[in-house]
Amino acid sequence: xDAVSTAPALSADRLSKHFxxxxxxxxxxFEIGYGEVFGFLGPNGAGKTTTVRTLGTLLTPTSGTAxxxxxxxxxxxxxxxxxxxxxxxxxxxxxxRLTVLENLRCFADLYQVPTATKRIEQVLxxxxxxxxxxxxxxxxxxxxxxxVALARALLNDPQVLFLDEPTSGLDPVAARGVHDLIDELRQxxxxxxxxxxxxxxxxxLCDRVAILNTTLRTIGRPDQLRDELFARxxxxxxxxPLAAPDRVFGSVTGVSSWHENDLTTYVLTVDDPTQAAPAVxxxxxxxxxxxxxxxxxxxxxxxxxxxxxxxPAGQP
Amino acid sequence: xxxxxRLVRAIVAKELRxxxxxxxxxxxxxxxxxxxxxQPLVAVFTLTTSASEPLRHEHVLLxxxxxxxxxxxxxxxYSVVGEREQGTLEPLLTxxxxxxxLLLGKALATFIxxxxxxxxxxxxxxxxxxxxxxxxxxxxxxHPSDLIAQLLFTxxxxxxxxxxxxxxxxxxxDIRVAQQLSTLASLPSVALTTLISLNVIDVSLxxxxxxxxxxxxxxxxxxxxxxxxxxxERLILGTxx
Ligand SMILES: Nc1ncnc2c1ncn2[C@@H]1O[C@H](COP(=O)(O)OP(=O)(O)OP(=O)(O)O)[C@@H](O)[C@H]1O
Ligand SMILES: [Mg+2]
Numbered sequence: 001x002d003a004v005s006t007a008p009a010l011s012a013d014r015l016s017k018h019f020x021x022x023x024x025x026x027x028x029x030f031e032i033g034y035g036e037v038f039g040f041l042g043p044n045g046a047g048k049t050t051t052v053r054t055l056g057t058l059l060t061p062t063s064g065t066a067x068x069x070x071x072x073x074x075x076x077x078x079x080x081x082x083x084x085x086x087x088x089x090x091x092x093x094x095x096x097r098l099t100v101l102e103n104l105r106c107f108a109d110l111y112q113v114p115t116a117t118k119r120i121e122q123v124l125x126x127x128x129x130x131x132x133x134x135x136x137x138x139x140x141x142x143x144x145x146x147x148v149a150l151a152r153a154l155l156n157d158p159q160v161l162f163l164d165e166p167t168s169g170l171d172p173v174a175a176r177g178v179h180d181l182i183d184e185l186r187q188x189x190x191x192x193x194x195x196x197x198x199x200x201x202x203x204x205l206c207d208r209v210a211i212l213n214t215t216l217r218t219i220g221r222p223d224q225l226r227d228e229l230f231a232r233x234x235x236x237x238x239x240x241p242l243a244a245p246d247r248v249f250g251s252v253t254g255v256s257s258w259h260e261n262d263l264t265t266y267v268l269t270v271d272d273p274t275q276a277a278p279a280v281x282x283x284x285x286x287x288x289x290x291x292x293x294x295x296x297x298x299x300x301x302x303x304x305x306x307x308x309x310x311x312p313a314g315q316p
Numbered sequence: 317x318x319x320x321x322r323l324v325r326a327i328v329a330k331e332l333r334x335x336x337x338x339x340x341x342x343x344x345x346x347x348x349x350x351x352x353x354x355q356p357l358v359a360v361f362t363l364t365t366s367a368s369e370p371l372r373h374e375h376v377l378l379x380x381x382x383x384x385x386x387x388x389x390x391x392x393x394y395s396v397v398g399e400r401e402q403g404t405l406e407p408l409l410t411x412x413x414x415x416x417x418l419l420l421g422k423a424l425a426t427f428i429x430x431x432x433x434x435x436x437x438x439x440x441x442x443x444x445x446x447x448x449x450x451x452x453x454x455x456x457x458x459h460p461s462d463l464i465a466q467l468l469f470t471x472x473x474x475x476x477x478x479x480x481x482x483x484x485x486x487x488x489x490d491i492r493v494a495q496q497l498s499t500l501a502s503l504p505s506v507a508l509t510t511l512i513s514l515n516v517i518d519v520s521l522x523x524x525x526x527x528x529x530x531x532x533x534x535x536x537x538x539x540x541x542x543x544x545x546x547x548x549e550r551l552i553l554g555t556x557x
Contacts, residue, residue: 058406058410058548059549089407091403093407093408095404096402109325110326
């Protein structure tokens, strides 16, 4: 068990997958620890699903190496890896003629779940579908099918859970339910590899995110990525233009530079907004300025994403 | 490689449930045996006692072996390509099941109903002959050796045609093409049993035994070949047809 907890739950080293001439993803490297929720972001066709399928032993990588749930990703380890992980694919792929219960029963048997009946009850209640257990899957809405697929992925209590856009097509309440479930799984130490187009979701749920567009563009904590990419700023608005802005801002410690956006808006580059803001306020009061507002800059993960996604591969 | 019976059972159970709720499949499994039995039943019922006498040395009943050669292959041809078209193959392949186990489960799931239908239709046919044909006709038609041959060759022919159909299903991209090719592939078996029943081909005990052994081997080889041709990657990527 010790070996398991020190080794990464999931790692890739220069992993690539090509379909003939088309590159699905190239030179992807990362390490994900046990219990981490890892967001995998990228535009359509970036290679997210292909990465999930490759790590999930469904596709053979063209080059590079990887380890999944503590095992090297090799054809010989396929069965054992699949025992330790589960994948909720992009489309649910349920047997529509069978009921929810029958679908889950089949997969519980395929995973050799010891107390299948009890486990099925647990996963059904985890996705709030207990009352639909006896409905044919063909009679369920898209969102409900999605939840059955999620329940199915929980059956074997996986060490690593791959979720390929789990909340696409879910209503806000159901999406919140999935988010809560992911939080709960994280607390139980399940490693989650989450692909999503919803940046708010990634920002809220993920310990770290990677941004992929065929090649990996960046990887890190959402707040760390923001800091790396965007200078921290304070925006000061005044009622009338300052007489001598240079004198006011130039002397404040923690302000490294400033510029005027328009006559009454000043953008200050600061090291730490929480320390600089009170000092700037004092300086403005001393200068008798009519201050309307002082705001720290806010960059979302979306800004990071949009900034990075168009950078051609190979550039920092 | 050891086969895990629980995984195979899980597939068989799932498949049988799906078949039961697939009306077109049930109708398909019923129609072929009906077509196969109408002509011989009419022929037997109109047969007079004296006209049946020459049939003592023929194997009329073996004509019914066309049923196990044809019926299960109709269903088996659907097995892999059908899952692909429904989009259910990907989740299935994310589980720890091996392709050998998956295909064995699929084969058994068509073998069981296929053989049950074949035996049932044959049993009904024999019963009808015994009960309703002219006196003496039953005795002329029904020989113990033919009954044994029917019992033995029904599962062997069913198994063989199932493996051929699964191989076709594994490699094709379209359900209808798979079904047509599988039917085509069953025709040699049907032709052979028909020619034997019409006494065009003469059989002895020895040729029967050799044929049985060959069919047993072919069944083993069929499983191997189907498993070897089952290419995860191609099957997953081809889903977006
Ligand atoms: N079966 C296939 N054959 C050839 N190319 C494929 C195949 N499947 C995917 N690709 C290509 O691989 C690349 C990555 O596709 P992938 O499905 O992994 O993207 P994705 O990031 O999951 O996109 P989305 O956000 O739309 O789900 C795309 O250029 C796609 O066209
Ligand atoms: Mg995708």
